[in-house]
Amino acid sequence: MTDSHVLELVDLLQLERLEDNLFRGQSRDIGTHFVFGGQVLGQALSAAQQTVEPRRQAHSLHAYFLRAGDIHAPIVYSVERTRDGGSFSSRRVVAIQHGQPILNGSISFQEPEEGFEHQSSMPEVPAPEDIEPMQPLPPEQLAKLPEKLQRWLGVDAPFEFRHVWPQDKLHPTKRPPYQHIWFRLAGRVADSDVLHRSLLAYASDFNLIGTATLPHGISYYTHNVQMASLDHALWFHRPFRTDEWLLYSFDSPTAQAGRGLARGQIFSRDGSLVASTAQEGLIRLKK
Known part of the structure; x- marks a missing residue:
């Protein structure tokens, strides 16, 4: 049976249409006090x-996160029909809360067509079944943590993650800036390419900028680190299902100037x- 959190996420991505080019979405609190960036990307x-x-079908998405989103208020999405060509369509999307933009995005769509093909090889890693699932913290340990961490660690997620090289994020150690993580939706959903693309846009925001923190412990x-996504790029290459195991392979080539x-x-x-991503984020040590 489909997990209730999966049903909630699928419903979250089904927006209310207000006008031809105007839509409204709600938010889900995942324990961060602010709207999760992946939610805004998916919506x-x-x-x-x-x-x-x-x-x-969507083949590329480029977005800038402008302001933190308010989980208690709806988000209005204004779509500008920039161009409809013979095989490509381009759209500009602005996400708005309290009269101000919180995200600017450009998305390109393409008619299905055949073409040349090549790709990078998938890294050789253990299968997801050979990796121990992440275990939640016992309630007595969770209660000892700051409120920020209690909220983040205490919320059930619609996606399951299995880290090839697990790390204790409460007590991180310095390590090279790359990682591999298997992930999938916690329940089965409909056979809709549109839905699976929106779900992947949602999940693509997890763990990306965290890869840039690995060399710094x-x-x-x-407690004294401030992190936030600044921009996000996503390219869709081939068909996929988010309710089947996908391997997310990350690397971070550089960090500098608080980014x-x-x-x-x-x-x-x-x-x-099936897809490629890139993201720059704020990584600032607070005094």
């Missing part, structure tokens, strides 16, 4: 898709490269 993609011919849980850059490749179980 922005869902809004833009509803203004495009059904045959045209810090994490999101470190870190991370890149990701997402592979299906059979080794197909």
